[in-house]
Amino acid sequence: MDKNNYRKTLYNEPFIRNRADPYIYRHVDGTCYFTASVPEYDRIILRRSSTLLGLKDEREITVWEKHKKGIMGAHIWAPEIHYINGGWYIYFAAGETENIWEIRPYVLECLDEDPITGEWKELGMMEPFDEYTFRDFSLDMTVFEHKGAWYCVWAEKVSSGKKISNLYIAGMESPCKLSTEQVTLSAPDYDWERVGFWVNEGPGVLKHEDKIYITYSASATGECYCMGMLSIKADENLMDKNAWKKERTPVFQTDRENGIFGPGHNTFVKDDDGNRDIMVYHARQYDEITGDPLYDPNRHTYLMEVGWNQGKPVFDVEHNMKP
Structure with a gap:
């Protein structure tokens, strides 16, 4: 299909080009912060704007670069910025x-007031509770608060057998x-x-309202990439896997x-x-796509x-087609 042969609106034209795995955090003062994977997979960037749409044209700052050797030296993926108990944190x-x-x-971690100009300190790998967590390919970490408690959700491959x-x-x-x-929470059970x-x-x-939804991405990163969804009532036990409902x-x-094509790796902001x-x-x-879709920059x-x-x-998308 001719990529120009469709009706263009705010909602089906790129908002920020060449930025994958996007994350936008709106601070308590209304300020929006944007971060994402860059095609080179070699650094973490931030943008800041007083409005959501203003992020598109704001200057981008590099706040951290990959190591030249050892850990944190390759494939810098899917950063997220969060504000927790008076400090700024980037998970990647x-x-x-x-x-x-x-x-x-x-x-x-950045304990300065301004995460753009402040000093970012490396805290190392997220520390697991037991000896079984983060033993294999682990990524796409997000965190959220619910009823005063904080939770962490991430993707991880099983450490034996088929790498699911x-x-x-x-x-x-x-x-x-x-x-x-x-x-x-979820395993790739369905064909899609x-x-x-x-x-x-x-x-x-x-x-x-009274629900918590977790969307997620499935399959390889080409055209087949798509979104699934889990949900749970807000008064149920979030750590009870049987309380979560998965869409078929x-x-x-x-x-x-x-x-x-291949929409996914999403987040939400007001x-x-x-x-x-x-x-x-x-x-x-x-x-x-020529070659491995993972390295296609677009x-x-x-x-x-x-x-x-x-x-x-x-x-x-049709719901969002505004004149």
Whole structure:
């Protein structure tokens, strides 16, 4: 399909180009912070704006660069910035210079008021609670607060047999240490989660009324990349895997008519009025990829207003087609 042969709007045109695995955090003062994977996978960047849409044209600052050897020396992926108990924290995945696929989750901390100009300190790998967590390929870590407690969700491959990537959840003792054993939230059970690779990754948390939703990405990173969703009632035990409901079909996938290919690795942020939920995700404008899709630089950041149908989120490009 001709990538220009579709109706262009705010919601199916790239918001920020060449930035994959996007994350936007809105601070208590309304300021928005943006970070994402860069195509070179070699650094962590931040943008800041007083408005959501203003992030598009703001100057980008590099706050941390990969090591020249050893850990945190390759594949700097999927950073997220969070503000926890008076400090700024960036969670990201990284490999080793000598073993680029030895991917693990790491933490940076900034205790200055301004995360753009402040000093970022390396806290090392996220500290597990037990000897079984983070023993294999682990990435896409996100954290969230619920009823005064903090939780961590991430993707990790099983350490034996077929290298399946599952989603796990654990409690947090501190911003850099888990307080519980891991609990499996989701495994790639369905055919649409097993295209190319058996993958669940890229969790994003959305709260609405009396529900908590976790969206995630599935399959390989080409056109087959798509989004699934889990949900739980807010008064249930988040550490009870049986309390979570998993959708049988993808909630968002390639939309050829609107020029969106392989959408996924999303997160959520409120609009400037604080009334509407906006999904932030990445996708391509085409499906003809030469070589490994992972190294194709043209995954762009997109925005989409979340629709709601009987209390359930709807991710529909057509719903967002505004004149």
